[in-house]
Amino acid sequence: SGAAHRPWRLFGAMCLLRLPRITQPLEKEEEEMAALMAQIELEKSHYSDHEIRKLEEEKQLKRRKESLYDEDEAPGKTVIMAQDLEEKWEQKFLRFKAAPRITDADKSNDRTSLNRKLDSNLMLLVKQKIGNQELWLLPQVEWQPGETLRNTAERAMATFMGDHIQAKILGNAPYGIYKYKFPRAIRTEDNVGAKVFFFKAFLQSSDLSQAKLKADHLWVTKKELGDYLKSEYLKKVNQFLLD
């Protein structure tokens, strides 16, 4: 198949996604529904052992306050009440400090950091030179004969991120295509334009300190892509990205 001369140059590009690490905040309807479900569950349930113990202890306390004979109720012996246990648990819970959902990178809008926007997908964008322009693109590399397009995409990832990236590529087939014709000045009979095939991969390792990032790079969400990509390119990329 090498004999037939194709007018289109082939490129393989990799869309590297960092998957979300925390849950997205609930919508208003979802919150209302969750509250209703909890209420219905409480109404339909029976008392648990802990609750029965609590009710009986409350009755005992009431009797003790009202009655005059409270000597027969185990004098001198301290009994742990269910209410005390609950307070102890509450205190323990309040002492624990969880990691914040909105990180420092979020506050400073540091788009090169991976710790930003932990509840959405982040995509890698690199600055590449196409023709005589510097553009923000998904990392891409030209296809060489003898390799499959998936290998081209892997090579693109390795070129920009270094070899120690652990990513799970989702299958052998491309997810999207961006076709463009070269400007008239460069266009010839055999070199009409280029076809960029996009592949998708999930980033497995969260620690990228070892990665040698050779060019300017950014990690952006789907909504922020519009700030960097050209409209036609963006349209094709948006088709295969699930928010």
Added chain:
Amino acid sequence: QMALVQNQLLCSFSSCSSWLPQRVPLRGNHWQSSLLELRTSLPVRAQPKKKKKVDVKKEQAQKERMKKKIKKLEKAAPELIPIEDFITPLKYSESNRVRSLPALSPEESERRVLLLKKWSLFKQKQDEAEKKAIKALVESQQEALKELRLESEELYQAAIRRDEALFPFERDGPSYTPPLPGYDPPEGKCIDITKVYTQ
């Protein structure tokens, strides 16, 4: 004296004893284990044979009975393993367990019904959006494969080949808060007390 009498009798009847001296007592049968012993009882041969036959028959009958019992047990259907989740323990159906809450007001039930309707609409929109996104994804992939085929058949075949390393695909789901760096979880041992049934 008895032995000598016996000796003479044996000497006259048995041919192998002709070369032996007269004085040595012979052991004519195996019931007389020592040469100097006097025979005190008659050799009983007939009884043991009867015992053997009856024993063998009895044993065989026993074996057959055991086999029949085993077959009967095997034919009976195996006992069903109870699903413990479906059996509520009796202590939870006592009357003191029933929760006492005020009854629902009509406004409350009205609000609930309206909320359920809003929820079903919300879920319908969510489902439609998901299906639309999946359709766009599939369309985009089909277009890419079509263009690839126009370019080169070989690359196309390599692209539509199944990726064996993709499945089983494992991923940890997101949590409410991100992992705390340097967190030391409390020590503890988990003892599994589930009952295991065998059929």
